[in-house]
Amino acid sequence: MKALVFKLLALFVIVSVAQSQELKVIKFPEAKKLFENKEALFLDARAEKLYKRGTILGSLNLPVNRFQKSIAFLPNDKNAKVVSFCNGFKCEKSDELAHLLQKAGYTNVLVYKGGYPEWKEKSMPLMALKTESDEPKVEESKGEKYQVKGTTIYLGQDKGMIDQFWFEKVVLENLPKNIQLVDIRKEKDFKEGHIKGAINAPWDSKNEKIDLSQISDDKIIVFYCNTGMQSAEAALSLKNRVGKDVFYFDANVTCNKNNCKVEANENL
Incomplete structure (x- = not known):
């Protein structure tokens, strides 16, 4: 009983x-x-x-x-x-x-x-x-120049951010060879469409972990997601590497297969 x-x-x-x-x-x-x-x-x-x-x-x-x-x-x-x-x-x-x-x-x-x-x-x-979009539209200047692992990149306004306006122009066509794009979304979203050349390393937001074991040590790592929100979280979780060889792309990214549209988010 x-x-x-x-x-x-x-x-x-x-x-x-x-x-x-x-x-x-x-x-x-x-x-x-x-x-x-x-x-x-x-x-x-x-x-x-x-x-x-x-x-x-x-x-x-x-x-x-x-x-x-x-x-x-x-x-x-x-x-x-x-x-x-x-x-x-x-x-x-x-x-x-x-x-x-x-x-x-x-x-x-x-x-x-x-x-x-x-x-x-x-x-x-x-x-x-x-935001800056409330002012007359002007051409965005590049952020501070930064050299790491034999490659020159430009920094965004916040810690760990790659300059989103510069990166928007190079990410689809002229990506520096020493940069490894990392799509941190779930595997099913990655398979539906992603930026050409990116690899998938899903961000575990609950445990604040990401597996970077498949990435060569001689690469600069740039995280991206759909909006820049989770990529910032993932990058900032790597406190000893963020802003040194780990960065995030603050942009809206939408992909259908490998046909992607990229739009940099405005600075505040």
């Missing part, structure tokens, strides 16, 4: 955990309705840098790695509707944030997978810090 009771209790726990992990995903029409009726708090799961460049009007920035420090800004009412969003359909940070919200006791968690890119595309209300 006791054994049966324990089995039932174990089954109940497993079912309860599984149910708590289920996420309710909403599409643009529902997100728009919640926004216009002021029925939910929108939470931007992206890094602060992307949040500052542009986000859904009135949203709060709550990156996964700052969740515990920022939980005090969340509603006291655990039944309040909250909408987690990120950088589009392939961005998983909104899911990660939603799971953390559920674990914290929030019962009305929604995930808007279209996120900021779709919201912007639909010409919905946005907010952002003033």
Whole structure:
């Protein structure tokens, strides 16, 4: 009898955990309705840098790695509707944030997978810090010149960043031979399309690890992803190498097979 009771209790726990992990995903029409009726708090799961460049009007920035420090800004009412969003359909940070919200006791968690890119595309209300794009358009000058491992590169404005405007012009056609591009997305995303010459080394964001064993020591390493967000995380995790021989590319990269479009992100 006791054994049966324990089995039932174990089954109940497993079912309860599984149910708590289920996420309710909403599409643009529902997100728009919640926004216009002021029925939910929108939470931007992206890094602060992307949040500052542009986000859904009135949203709060709550990156996964700052969740515990920022939980005090969340509603006291655990039944309040909250909408987690990120950088589009392939961005998983909104899911990660939603799971953390559920674990914290929030019962009305929604995930808007279209996120900021779709919201912007639909010409919905946005907010952002003033960026260089608000000024008259000028040709971007290259960043500081830096020589490493027999190759000259140009540095971006932040630690570990390769100059995104220079790199945008060379990455598809004239990539220096001593640079190894590393696509840090999941294997399935890499197989769907990636920049020619890149290798795949998926970034393990939970454990903050990346396997670079397949890369020669005489190469400069440049990480990229879809938006620059996770590549920055991966590069900065390698504290002893970032900015020395490990860099990240701060850009939006979209690929269909090996046909890729690259657009450098603006400086703040």
